[in-house]
Structure formats: C-alpha cells, structure tokens
Amino acid sequence: MDPREIRHVLGHFATGVTIVTTKDKAGVPTGITANAFSSLSLNPPLVLVCIDKKANCYECFEDSGVFAVNLLGEHQEQLANRFATKGIEKFQDTAWHMSANGIPLLDQTIGYIECSVTQGYEGGDHTIYLGEIIHAEAAGDRPLLFYKGKYQRLPEEG
Numbered sequence: 001m002d003p004r005e006i007r008h009v010l011g012h013f014a015t016g017v018t019i020v021t022t023k024d025k026a027g028v029p030t031g032i033t034a035n036a037f038s039s040l041s042l043n044p045p046l047v048l049v050c051i052d053k054k055a056n057c058y059e060c061f062e063d064s065g066v067f068a069v070n071l072l073g074e075h076q077e078q079l080a081n082r083f084a085t086k087g088i089e090k091f092q093d094t095a096w097h098m099s100a101n102g103i104p105l106l107d108q109t110i111g112y113i114e115c116s117v118t119q120g121y122e123g124g125d126h127t128i129y130l131g132e133i134i135h136a137e138a139a140g141d142r143p144l145l146f147y148k149g150k151y152q153r154l155p156e157e158g
C-alpha cells in the first residue's frame with residue numbers, strides 16, 4: 001500500500017497527545033511529542049510508547065532506564081509543536097521540574113505517568129518501550145486531541 005494512504009487511514013484513529021520525557025547520561029532532560037502511547041496492563045501496571053529510532057532522544061530510553069508520559073491539555077498545542085521539532089533547545093522557555101524519582105516532568109499538563117523501562121521490542125523503524133508505572137497523577141482537565149493530522153479539542157459541554 002502507498003504510505004500516504006496508510007497515513008490517511010491511520011489518521012482516522014483519534015488519540016490524545018503526549019510529550020514523552022527522559023534524560024541523557026548526564027541527566028539533561030530530553031523529550032518528544034508522541035501519540036503512539038497506550039495503556040497495556042494493570043497487574044503489573046504497564047504502558048507502552050513507540051519511539052522513532054531516528055529521534056535524538058532515542059538512546060536516552062536505554063541509557064536512563066526511565067521515562068515519563070506527560071498528557072497534554074487543550075491549551076498546549078504550542079508545546080506539542082515545540083517537542084515535535086528537531087534541532088531546537090526544547091526545554092529552554094519550557095516550565096518543567098525534576099520529579100522525586102529523577103524524571104523530568106513538564107508543568108501545567110493534565111497528568112503524567114512516570115515509568116521505569118522494563119523492555120524494548122523491535123517495531124520496524126520504531127522501538128516499542130514498555131514502562132512499569134512508578135507514579136502517576138491526573139488533574140482531570142480537558143485534553144489536546146490529534147485526529148486526521150490536526151490538533152483538535154473536545155466540543156464544549158452543554
């Protein structure tokens with residue numbers, strides 16, 4: 001099949017938008033906008049993320065052995081674009097802090113899931129990283145969505 005057609009079809013699957021953060025060997029934060037995220041198992045508590053082998057932060061998942069999935073709110077489209085742009089200083093001008101578990105977390109998201117990497121699986125041009133949940137919190141606010149190649153928002157209630 002034509003890759004454009006595959007992309008067109010897959011774009012019909014609506015998702016949330018996350019920024020997956022981790023750190024390099026020196027402890028410097030790094031991150032990537034990702035919608036290839038899924039919950040996986042409750043017992044044990046597992047999630048998965050799919051990371052492009054060409055991403056700058058790719059090595060950091062193995063090196064640090066930890067990552068966090070930051071769930072973006074509907075007001076965070078700019079942040080999503082920033083972390084989807086190669087070759088820029090992503091954390092400059094971005095509010096973040098290091099968690100008690102030593103994982104970079106972005107501020108003002110609607111929730112986050114801190115994980116330790118349990119396994120990496122071969123997935124074509126991506127690697128599927130399984131993460132065991134160490135700690136997670138959510139604020140219940142309105143999410144940023146991605147559908148048909150565009151950021152979207154939930155319709156207003158009422």
Ligand SMILES: Cc1cc2nc3c(=O)[nH]c(=O)nc-3n(C[C@H](O)[C@H](O)[C@H](O)COP(=O)(O)O)c2cc1C
Pocket residue numbers: 017031032033034035036037050051052053054055056057058080083084085086087126146
């Ligand atoms: C909405 C959206 C979802 C994305 N989802 C993923 C994803 O799940 N996995 C991935 O590896 N890249 C994904 N990307 C692409 C990366 O964010 C992009 O390639 C980024 O520039 C990589 O950063 P880096 O190479 O500087 O680490 C997505 C981009 C957008 C805009």
